[in-house]
Amino acid sequence: xxxxxxxTTQVAMDPVAxxxxxxxxxxxxxxxxxWASKRxxxxxxxxxxxRSFGAAQNGLAITGDFVSAAAFxxxxxxxxxxxxDGFIYAIGFFAGWLLTMLLxxxxxxxIGKYTLADVLSFRMNQRPVRVAAAxxxxxxxxxxxxxxxxxxxxxxxVLLGVRSQVGQAIAIAIVGxxxxxYVVVGGMRGTTLTQIIKAAMMMSVGIILAVWVLALxxxxxxxxxxxxxxxxxxxxxxxxxGLAYGVSxxxxxxxxxxSLALVLGSIxxxxxxxxxxxxxxxxxxxxxxxxAIWLIGTFSILSLVIGYxxxxxxxxxxxxxxxxxxxxxxxxxxxxxxxxxxxxxxxxVALATVLAVVAxxxxxxxxxxxxDIYANVIRAGKPTDDRTEVRAGKVGAIIIGVLAIFGGxxxxxxxxxxxxxxxxxxxxxxxLPTMLYTLFWKRFNTAGSLWAIYGGLTTSVVLIVxxxxxxxxxxxxxxxxxxxxxxxxxPGLISIPAGFLFGFLGTVLSKxxxxxxxFVEQEVxxxxxIGAAKATDH
Amino acid sequence: xxxxxxxxxxxxxxxxxxxxxxASQPQYSQLxxxxxxxxxxxxxxxxxxxxxxxxxxxxxxxxxxxxxxGNINVAIILGLSQVVLSFVFATLYIxxxxxxxxxxxxxxxxxAEATSVGADS
Numbered sequence: 001x002x003x004x005x006x007x008t009t010q011v012a013m014d015p016v017a018x019x020x021x022x023x024x025x026x027x028x029x030x031x032x033x034x035w036a037s038k039r040x041x042x043x044x045x046x047x048x049x050x051r052s053f054g055a056a057q058n059g060l061a062i063t064g065d066f067v068s069a070a071a072f073x074x075x076x077x078x079x080x081x082x083x084x085d086g087f088i089y090a091i092g093f094f095a096g097w098l099l100t101m102l103l104x105x106x107x108x109x110x111i112g113k114y115t116l117a118d119v120l121s122f123r124m125n126q127r128p129v130r131v132a133a134a135x136x137x138x139x140x141x142x143x144x145x146x147x148x149x150x151x152x153x154x155x156x157x158v159l160l161g162v163r164s165q166v167g168q169a170i171a172i173a174i175v176g177x178x179x180x181x182y183v184v185v186g187g188m189r190g191t192t193l194t195q196i197i198k199a200a201m202m203m204s205v206g207i208i209l210a211v212w213v214l215a216l217x218x219x220x221x222x223x224x225x226x227x228x229x230x231x232x233x234x235x236x237x238x239x240x241x242g243l244a245y246g247v248s249x250x251x252x253x254x255x256x257x258x259s260l261a262l263v264l265g266s267i268x269x270x271x272x273x274x275x276x277x278x279x280x281x282x283x284x285x286x287x288x289x290x291x292a293i294w295l296i297g298t299f300s301i302l303s304l305v306i307g308y309x310x311x312x313x314x315x316x317x318x319x320x321x322x323x324x325x326x327x328x329x330x331x332x333x334x335x336x337x338x339x340x341x342x343x344x345x346x347x348x349v350a351l352a353t354v355l356a357v358v359a360x361x362x363x364x365x366x367x368x369x370x371x372d373i374y375a376n377v378i379r380a381g382k383p384t385d386d387r388t389e390v391r392a393g394k395v396g397a398i399i400i401g402v403l404a405i406f407g408g409x410x411x412x413x414x415x416x417x418x419x420x421x422x423x424x425x426x427x428x429x430x431x432l433p434t435m436l437y438t439l440f441w442k443r444f445n446t447a448g449s450l451w452a453i454y455g456g457l458t459t460s461v462v463l464i465v466x467x468x469x470x471x472x473x474x475x476x477x478x479x480x481x482x483x484x485x486x487x488x489x490x491p492g493l494i495s496i497p498a499g500f501l502f503g504f505l506g507t508v509l510s511k512x513x514x515x516x517x518x519f520v521e522q523e524v525x526x527x528x529x530i531g532a533a534k535a536t537d538h
Numbered sequence: 539x540x541x542x543x544x545x546x547x548x549x550x551x552x553x554x555x556x557x558x559x560x561a562s563q564p565q566y567s568q569l570x571x572x573x574x575x576x577x578x579x580x581x582x583x584x585x586x587x588x589x590x591x592x593x594x595x596x597x598x599x600x601x602x603x604x605x606x607x608g609n610i611n612v613a614i615i616l617g618l619s620q621v622v623l624s625f626v627f628a629t630l631y632i633x634x635x636x637x638x639x640x641x642x643x644x645x646x647x648x649x650a651e652a653t654s655v656g657a658d659s
Contacts, residue, residue, distance in 0.1 A: 084602075084613055088595050091620045095588045098624045102577045102631060222608030229609065240603035240613055241595040252596045259592040286635060293628045297621040304617070521557040527569055528643045530560065530650045 015160040017340050021348035025197070026178065029355070032193045033186035044536050046187040046390045047114040047367050048277040051535035055284050057196055059291020062275050064195030064202070065360040066093075066266070066292070067299060068144075069151050069353045070420055072202060075300075076333075077326030079307025080319045082244035083234060085255075086307060090300045092262030097296060100267050101289040106282035107439055107526035108273060113533050115364075116273045117372045120434055120453075123518035125446040127377050132453040134372035136430045137270035139457060140423045141365045142400060142407070144271075147419035148358050149176060149408020155354065158324035158331065159347045169409045175354060176405035182359040183366060183401070184394045191359040192278060198349070198356035203295060205349050206302040209330065212337050213309035221305070228308040232316035238308075254488045258421065261492030265424030268431030271364040280535035306330055313337070358404075362397050369396020414477060418469045418489065422460065425492050429499035430456030437503050439526065444507050445514040451506025456499030463491030556650050563649075569642040576634050580627050587623060591616050 044050055053061065071093060078086030112118030117133035152175045153168035162168055182190050217224040225239055232238040245255035266272070276285040310319060310333040322328040334346040370393025375384045411419075434452040437444040463486045464470065470477050472484035488494075525531055560566055594602055595613065602613035 084595070084617075087614075087617050088592060091588075091591070091617055094624070095584070095620060098584050098627050099581060101628060102581055220608075222610050225609035225614075236603070239609060239611055240599055242599040245596065246599060255596055256592060259589075263588060283635075283640065287632065290628045290632050293624055297624055300621055301618065304614070517554075517557070520561050521554075524557045524560045524566070527566075527573070528560065528646045528650070530556065530647050 014340050014343070015162075017344040018159045018347040021344045022351045025201070025348050025352050026355075029182070029190075029194045029197060032197075033182055033190040036186040036190035036193060039189060042536065043114075043371070043386045043389045043393075044533075045189065046393060047274075047363070047371060048533075049187070049189040049192050051278055051280050051533070052189075053192060053278045053288075055279065055287035056291055057192070058275060058279050058284070058288035059295060060199040061192045061195040061278070062272060062288060062292040063295040063299070064197075064199035064353075064356045065275060066269075066272055066296065067199075067202065067353065068148060068357045068420070069155065069350055070147070072353050073327045073330055073350060075303045076307040076310060077319070077329040078244075079303065080310045080316060080329035081326040083232075083238040084241045085244040085246075087300075087304055088241060088255075088259070089262070090303050092259045093266060094296050094300050096263040096266035097289065097293045099263075100272075101286065101293065103439070104267060104273070104435065105276050105285045105289045109276045109279065109282045109285040110526050110529045110532045111522060112277065114274070114277055114371045115367045116270050116431065116435070117368070117376075120438055120449060121376075122438070123515060123522050124438075124449050127380055129446055129449045129453075130372050130376055132450050133431075133434070134368040134377075136426060136453050136457050137368045137372075138365060138400070139461075140270055140426050140431075141361045141368070142404065143419045143426070144423040145358060145361045145365075145400070145404035146407035146411055147423070148354055148361070149404050150411040150414070150419075152354055152408065153412035154324060154327065155350060158328055159350065165412070168412050172408045172412070173405055175351075175358070176401055176408070178355060179358045179362055180398060180401045182355070183362040183397050187390075188278060188363055191356075191363045192275075194352075194359055195356040198352040199295065201349050201352055203299065205346055206299060206306065209334060209337070209346070210302045210305040210309070213313060213333065214305060217312070224305070224312055225308055227312035231313075232311050234316065238311065238316070250487060253493065254490055257488050257490040257493035260496060261421065261425045261428050261490055264428035264432050264492075264496060266427075268427035268435060269423070270368075270427070270431065271360045274364050274367060275360075277533075282529050282532065306333060309333055362401055362404075365400040366393035366397035369393055369399075418464065418477070421490055422464050425460045425464070425490065425495055426457055428492060429460045429495040430454075432496075433499040433503045437507070439522075441507075442516065442519045443514055444503070445510060445512040447510035447512060448503045448507030452499055452503030455502030455506075456495060459495040459498045459502075460491055463488075463495055467491065556653075559653070560646055560650050563646060565642050565646055569639060569646070572638050572642070576631070576638075580631070584623070584627065588620065591620055 039045065075086055075090045078089060108119055111122055116137060117130045120133040121129040149172050152172045156162040156168050156171035160171070162171060182194055214221065214224060217227065229236045229238050234243060237243055245251045279285050279288055307329060310329040313336045314332045319326065319329045319332060322332060331343060331346055335343040370389050374392035375389045430453045433456060434449050437448060437452065466484050466486045467489055468476060468484050468487070469489045470484065472482040594616065602611065602616070604612045606612060606615055
């Protein structure tokens with residue numbers, strides 16, 4: 001049953017089949033984009049898809065926006081190589097969703113219009129808070145985009161056998177070009193449709209993979225786990241925590257830090273928060289998060305079966321030695337089960353995954369430029385032409401898209417996995433404290449907002465730069481030099497409490513008592529939906 | 539397009555009294571207390587259960603490795619319990635909001651929109 005080394009090489013060498021299914025996906029989405037572009041003329045159309053999506057559609061789109069290629073391929077891979085610790089990681093991505101549903105989604109939809117900055121600046125001094133919120137959104141979005149783009153290079157190597165740097169750079173440029181086409185032409189409606197299709201493909205393929213491999217073990221999970229342990233160099237240790245992070249007390253604390261950043265960061269990601277504006281009411285926003293919880297939760301359970309199933313069928317050593325390493329676990333399992341056609345389908349899902357995520361990130365950057373910075377800061381107080389606000393967003397999307405393509409090309413082959421983790425840390429340390437204080441603490445004011453956002457952002461970035469992730473170890477991004485003094489790879493354990501502390505200190509040290517009337521207005525809007533932005537009629 | 543309904547405009551709508559008026563309704567206090575009573579315990583349970591799970595995974599590895607059914611150990615059951623708990627809480631919250639929160643917020647909103655012409659057009 002196991003794939004030999006020669007066959008493994010074969011897997012990477014069937015680019016035509018892998019491209020064919022991906023080509024169908026790209027063709028279908030491009031048709032939808034052109035259709036969408038005819039309907040998205042206003043700023044509400046461009047930034048919020050006219051708030052016309054239903055709960056199930058938005059739930060799928062949230063899933064498509066949230067589960068990146070790193071999660072789709074990476075979690076199953078991490079379980080195949082590092083065992084159970086990979087599953088704790090998957091749970092960390094998932095656990096924050098209920099908190100989003102209970103505390104954030106509905107109020108955000110009722111208070112804001114297009115962006116997180118709408119809510120954070122609602123009762124504060126508009127300009128400085130909006131600039132701060134847009135800055136942290138752009139930083140998170142850019143870090144995340146570069147990581148995804150660099151991942152395209154790896155994906156091209158695994159799926160298409162493209163080994164040369166030039167070839168990988170071309171692959172990144174093509175994906176970046178498609179991403180800009182989706183966003184600039186299709187706006188939020190086109191981006192959402194792409195995400196819905198990707199999520200539907202990903203869930204279907206995930207279910208087929210998991211059910212298929214379980215069927216081979218008579219639908220007996222225990223038998224599958226036993227076979228995985230037998231087929232892994234780690235033996236039974238594969239099924240218990242500790243392989244990746246149990247090495248020393250320092251790695252254990254690092255793991256706690258990562259877990260904190262994952263659960264709290266997923267609440268504050270700007271590209272996910274933006275999705276709640278695409279539905280007509282707060283009630284639909286609530287239902288759409290419930291859909292996302294069911295979909296992402298199911299996906300986490302599927303990852304458990306796929307990750308261990310890959311070890312059971314293919315073998316832990318074969319996966320670790322394959323091109324792309326751990327990331328190839330799901331692909332090797334697909335090849336083992338369904339041969340070239342099934343592998344081609346799973347590859348197309350991986351590509352669709354990248355495209356849906358990068359498009360979601362780019363439309364978020366567009367909104368930060370066009371809606372926050374241009375319409376509400378540069379032209380603050382002046383009437384803004386709807387069409388100009390959209391054009392400013394498109395220009396912003398192109399700028400950040402091109403920068404991300406170059407960033408991705410430069411980062412290809414580098415150890416940049418921490419960029420996504422850094423995005424989560426910034427979201428948890430800067431956005432989350434500000435969001436919670438704004439919504440639930442009456443006394444919170446402009447100074448507190450600025451302290452929390454800039455303080456959380458700076459603490460996260462500084463601690464990462466001086467961590468062993470960047471220098472000091474053979475596995476660091478810059479090997480050979482050592483300027484690290486912070487011991488943890490993930491700074492969440494320090495930077496998240498720091499973000500909350502900054503927000504608190506900034507508030508109590510300033511004389512500004514906040515506008516109580518604006519807090520009442522914000523709370524009434526948030527809870528009742530009075531005056532909430534309406535869906536556009538068509 | 540409804541421009542007065544722009545939740546982000548720096549200038550409040552023509553009728554600024556609507557917020558204070560709504561906030562002083564008994565239904566509004568009821569909505570707030572019902573929301574708080576339901577959400578707070580669930581938020582705390584979710585956070586505590588997640589960190590218990592992560593801490594056990596980090597510091598109680600032998601306990602987590604204890605087999606329960608065949609090769610299915612405590613770790614796998616606790617991991618799945620995280621997912622199942624979120625499913626249950628999400629479903630309960632949807633039901634609770636439909637029955638106990640939405641009728642109040644709908645009534646408050648309809649009331650505000652009926653009494654303040656121009657706050658929302």
